Amino acid sequence: MSQWLNNVAVVTGAASGIGLGLTEHLLKLGAKAVFMGDLKEENLTKESGRLKQQYPGKVFPILTDVTKREQVESLIREAKAFDGHLDIVFNNAGMGMTVPTEQVTFDIWKFIMDLNFMGVVYGTYTAIPIMREQGFGRIVNTGSIVGRVPAPYQAVYAASKSAVISMTESLQYELEVEGLSFGVICPGNVRTAIFGSLAPPPGSISVEDAMEIIFQELEKKTLIIILPDEVREYDRMYREDRAGFDQFARNLAAERRENYRTKGTYY
């Protein structure tokens, strides 16, 4: 029997890309209700409208800015009130930031940390007391491979994502005895709107392929989900072959430096 059957779930950043993929997959696997939080009203209305037709009575779009604590709290509390239980929360909303250091302002730092990290903190710390009281529940946050390994031109993004990863891991060991379980998704490149007007980078995978891997690992209760396999290799190299990783990172920096100089973008 599907472990997702009758689950009540919350997904943030649910109107596009990975969040939309998570939403669709949960519904396909038998979830009872998915509360879709997103900031972009137009996309949220469009995507939730399409899913409502396919899964009537199971799709609940709620306009949510994850940088606003009260909005995240009301999204999660509404999900819990629906059927008296909250099974899984995906704190997924976030955005990329790849820029040369001279363009990074303190406002950019604050904006990215508020969105990529504090947005996840609000969702996590709102769900925890509810799940503790129930004695069960799962919180899955979206990190990035760039939170596991350093990446030139991505210091801000890397910092926000490694904060997500270390918080999530720490909570797992603290709260598993109370029946809570945590996961952190660390993708390489997945073809979504995150790349803006740029074509998705070479080697990126589709949202569908990402979902296959993510749900396989979620079912095994994997704490740190790194995907796809090629990206897992960078993680291994960083931890087991520092000289190899140093060379890789220096080459990547040189490549990005040259791309900025000649094309104005990092790839």
Ligand SMILES: NC(=O)c1ccc[n+]([C@@H]2O[C@H](COP(=O)([O-])OP(=O)(O)OC[C@H]3O[C@@H](n4cnc5c(N)ncnc54)[C@H](O)[C@@H]3O)[C@@H](O)[C@H]2O)c1
């Ligand atoms: N696509 C990738 O290659 C990749 C790789 C690593 C990590 N990630 C992470 O995956 C997550 C999802 O990204 P994606 O690739 O699906 O991008 P996406 O742009 O397709 O989707 C992100 C969604 O988040 C929403 N959002 C942005 N700010 C928000 C806010 N303040 N409140 C609520 N919603 C907000 C957007 O409206 C959008 O619908 C992000 O955390 C991102 O950092 C993506």
